Amino acid sequence: MPITDNVDYSLEYERYSFEELFDKEKKGLYLTALFLLKDAQDAEDLLQEVAITAFLSFKSLKDKRSFKPWISKILINKTKRYKYNLFRKIQKEILFVQNAVAFENPISEEDILLKDELIKLPYNERLIITLRYFSGFTINEIAHLTKVPEGTIKSKIHRTLNKLKKNIERE
Numbered sequence: 001m002p003i004t005d006n007v008d009y010s011l012e013y014e015r016y017s018f019e020e021l022f023d024k025e026k027k028g029l030y031l032t033a034l035f036l037l038k039d040a041q042d043a044e045d046l047l048q049e050v051a052i053t054a055f056l057s058f059k060s061l062k063d064k065r066s067f068k069p070w071i072s073k074i075l076i077n078k079t080k081r082y083k084y085n086l087f088r089k090i091q092k093e094i095l096f097v098q099n100a101v102a103f104e105n106p107i108s109e110e111d112i113l114l115k116d117e118l119i120k121l122p123y124n125e126r127l128i129i130t131l132r133y134f135s136g137f138t139i140n141e142i143a144h145l146t147k148v149p150e151g152t153i154k155s156k157i158h159r160t161l162n163k164l165k166k167n168i169e170r171e
Contacts, residue, residue, distance in 0.1 A: 018058045021067045022051060029075055036079045038147045046082055050075045090145065094130045117167045125160040132157055 029050065033043035054071050061070055118126055131137040131145065139157075143150040 018055050025068055025071055032075060033079065046078055050078050094127065113168060117164050121160065125156060128153060128156050129160050
């Protein structure tokens with residue numbers, strides 16, 4: 001048997017072996033991704049990325065019996081990276097909108113005070129207020145963007161506005 005036949009057989013066996021193992025875990029991986037991302041399309045996209053990454057690294061897996069924890073770790077790492085990239089994207093969009101608003105409108109003393117108080121807010125509160133009042137997003141859009149229920153968005157806006165009001169009155 002020529003060496004190329006052995007290589008072809010080995011590659012084919014490896015592909016088959018990966019597909020077999022992946023198919024066993026696919027549903028569980030999808031449900032985990034769906035739970036973490038709360039969006040079916042994002043979960044499907046992430047699962048494809050996980051499959052590609054895992055397939056390309058499959059040779060490095062020494063014990064095929066540890067496939068499930070190995071591929072689950074890949075999924076978790078990809079999820080973290082996805083959420084981080086989403087966070088950075090939203091942050092850049094907010095900064096762009098804030099700069100555009102500041103450029104269009106002359107800054108008054110009240111605006112400076114408000115901006116200072118907004119900066120002091122925790123990121124999640126600042127994000128929701130910025131999206132709602134500076135970017136003009138609806139509650140529904142903010143809920144979809146942040147993957148947080150509408151009721152939670154409404155209560156966070158209410159609490160944060162009260163917090164801002166108290167902080168500004170103290171100044």
